Amino acid sequence: MLSGQITRLNETPVSGIVVHLLDWNEGLIAADTTDAQGTYAFDDLVTDQEYTVVPQDNQAVSYLEEVSTLDLVIAARIILGIQLPESPFVYVAGDVNNSGSLTTLDLVLMRRLILGVDTSFQDSPAVRYLPSNTTLNNPNNPFGGINYGDTTLLLNTDTTGFDFFQVKTGNLNP
């Protein structure tokens, strides 16, 4: 068995997310949909095999939803070094151009979205699903970049807690 939970950054469960299970060759083995607790589970799996878990970006979430001038303020404070991101996921949320870092360019793109100049972030989906073990390379220097957690594991035994956060791009104040 391989299971986990999808939540928002504030730990609210996200239901109705289709989760794909892939084999070592990226072939689709199974799919499950997260329940009211945000939980997905795959049973009867052969052990000593490598599996990859991929939550699908199947929710129609608008780019602008939950992105406000407050997020701009937080992003600016992080870029200026006045505050550190609360978690690596806040940092990822602010990296709207998917460059692996948070810079004034992200700030410009967020402002363009809020002003209606742009209707999307060209290089990022509206939401991302990131393994809960995603970390900053150096928490004291967030500009050192993001170490994305592993979505693949070698299943030796029943594994629970293979969790993901749903990260809304541009929402630094979840």
Ligand SMILES: [Ca+2]
């Ligand atoms: Ca960036």
